Amino acid sequence: MIEITSPVRVRFAPSPTGFLHIGGVRTVLFNWLFARHYGGEFILRIEDTDEKRLVAGATSDILKSLHWIGLDWNEGPDIGGPHAPYIQSERSKLGLYQQYVDLLLAQGKAYKSFVSETELEQMRAEAQAKRVPLRYRGAERDWSPAQVAAAEAQGQPYTVRLKVPLTGETVFHDLIRGGEQISVNNADLYDIVLLKSSGSPVYHLAHLVDDHLMQITHVIRGEEWVPSTPYHIVLYEALGWEPPVFAHVPNILRQDGHGKLSKRKDDVATNRFWERGYLPEALANYLALQGWSYDDHTEIMTQAEIIERFTIDRVQRSPARWNPDKLRDMNGIYIRKLTPEAVAARILPYLADAGLVSTPPTEAETAYVSRLAPLIHERLEELSEAPALLDFFFHEVSYPEPTALIPKKMDAAQTVAALQAAHAALAEVAEWNEAQLETTLRDLAPTLNLKTGQLFGAIRVAVTGRTATPPLFETLGALGQERSLARLIAAAQVLG
RNA sequence: GCCUCCAUAGUCUAGCGGCCUAGGACGUCACCCUUUCAAGGUGAAGAUCGCGGGUUCGAAUCCCGCUGGAGGUACCA
Numbered sequence: 041m042i043e044i045t046s047p048v049r050v051r052f053a054p055s056p057t058g059f060l061h062i063g064g065v066r067t068v069l070f071n072w073l074f075a076r077h078y079g080g081e082f083i084l085r086i087e088d089t090d091e092k093r094l095v096a097g098a099t100s101d102i103l104k105s106l107h108w109i110g111l112d113w114n115e116g117p118d119i120g121g122p123h124a125p126y127i128q129s130e131r132s133k134l135g136l137y138q139q140y141v142d143l144l145l146a147q148g149k150a151y152k153s154f155v156s157e158t159e160l161e162q163m164r165a166e167a168q169a170k171r172v173p174l175r176y177r178g179a180e181r182d183w184s185p186a187q188v189a190a191a192e193a194q195g196q197p198y199t200v201r202l203k204v205p206l207t208g209e210t211v212f213h214d215l216i217r218g219g220e221q222i223s224v225n226n227a228d229l230y231d232i233v234l235l236k237s238s239g240s241p242v243y244h245l246a247h248l249v250d251d252h253l254m255q256i257t258h259v260i261r262g263e264e265w266v267p268s269t270p271y272h273i274v275l276y277e278a279l280g281w282e283p284p285v286f287a288h289v290p291n292i293l294r295q296d297g298h299g300k301l302s303k304r305k306d307d308v309a310t311n312r313f314w315e316r317g318y319l320p321e322a323l324a325n326y327l328a329l330q331g332w333s334y335d336d337h338t339e340i341m342t343q344a345e346i347i348e349r350f351t352i353d354r355v356q357r358s359p360a361r362w363n364p365d366k367l368r369d370m371n372g373i374y375i376r377k378l379t380p381e382a383v384a385a386r387i388l389p390y391l392a393d394a395g396l397v398s399t400p401p402t403e404a405e406t407a408y409v410s411r412l413a414p415l416i417h418e419r420l421e422e423l424s425e426a427p428a429l430l431d432f433f434f435h436e437v438s439y440p441e442p443t444a445l446i447p448k449k450m451d452a453a454q455t456v457a458a459l460q461a462a463h464a465a466l467a468e469v470a471e472w473n474e475a476q477l478e479t480t481l482r483d484l485a486p487t488l489n490l491k492t493g494q495l496f497g498a499i500r501v502a503v504t505g506r507t508a509t510p511p512l513f514e515t516l517g518a519l520g521q522e523r524s525l526a527r528l529i530a531a532a533q534v535l536g
Numbered sequence: 537g538c539c540u541c542c543a544u545a546g547u548c549u550a551g552c553g554g555c556c557u558a559g560g561a562c563g564u565c566a567c568c569c570u571u572u573c574a575a576g577g578u579g580a581a582g583a584u585c586g587c588g589g590g591u592u593c594g595a596a597u598c599c600c601g602c603u604g605g606a607g608g609u610a611c612c613a
Contacts, residue, residue, distance in 0.1 A: 336550035496571035
């Protein structure tokens, strides 16, 4: 077991090639929790070394997502810090990466490779046909300075590749696997590119130089990085630097278990969870439990509790599957923990989006929503469900099927009679409150020879247009006397 | 194909040699509560701990093999 010594410094280094997806958030979350648990520092860095895949606006979108989920950072592109800049393209301009490439070249630990991309593609195709891996080891790794100079003199473009040992094995330890060793035969490796022919660094070089310069102590990243870690070890050795401690967290798999979550195929854009009605604290709690657990029964935890309890040794080795049902359930639990005022405030934007209230809502609308929020509070699993649950409070109801108005074990005539009787009784109610409504209607049922449930059911459908609603008296109370009476008449007329 | 990692119910997980006749949660089903729907309560079904060998007095837990899954196999990250 590898000891964790403070102070720790960890980082999250997304590449701005699109929105941040939920799997990425889980990885950041683990980094952040680790840093906070050990009282260390969490650094945000943007890795935009892939000019081709850069997406405009992606960086600010990623920062927004991270803030929304409740994370903060000690150093980053937006707030700066002692190791600024925190954007690789800017660091590249400073010659930060080039200087180490020059050093490796001078020491014979890297070499200029003159094969073109098309040649490489051809070689790859040939290797594939023979069903053997390419494992490119450039002939240039043994060229004399004169040969290199000659090629350069001809103006041939080149990449700089790392001279990865041909024999022996490379080993490293992984915190999540209990500090156990992962080893690979160097013969299975190839000479990775450090510097593209465009002169810009490749991830392997850039992130490693940055991690070292930024004094990162622990690299917590997705397990898709396990195969490239040996290269990083070789590079650290070549540079004469002490490697950080590695912890590769398992991926989150798609619902069907086939493959990891993908931006294209799955609805996992972090910034979409708000519109889908999720509370950031619920999402964070759920995500913390994807691959990490505290004990055999604790699931709902505050951010402070998770920070206090989070340790890497309790992170799972095997991948988890994305489980929307569980997330929904957890979101419902968090919604129920909200105060009624908070629920009102949180559903208002969704009602506005649905056109049920104005944008921005008027004072009267806001007050009315506060009145309604308690009615659906515990019925909500996603905030976005609020409009569908409350729409009949905002516009008139229509009854698609007249028969839908008739409760079980009743006929049309009985229903019309019940609605008319209810209308008459409710018209007499002087104080329109739940207690009054309840006594009035409870007393009415036996006079009609109906069970209370039958009478209430008839009124419910007449007034709301549906069979499942918040409790009847609360509903009538919030709807008001005038509208309630009007709907009873309308429903009775539909049944004729 | 090759390399690496992983393996407890449909899903997320507890378990780190005897406390396990395998615990919790989601989902499913039933019942209770009840004016409907929820919420809440109670309970049930669901795992030969992937399979096969070992080690041991004793294995879900340690070792090996197999199988299955995932990841990687770029001048992407």
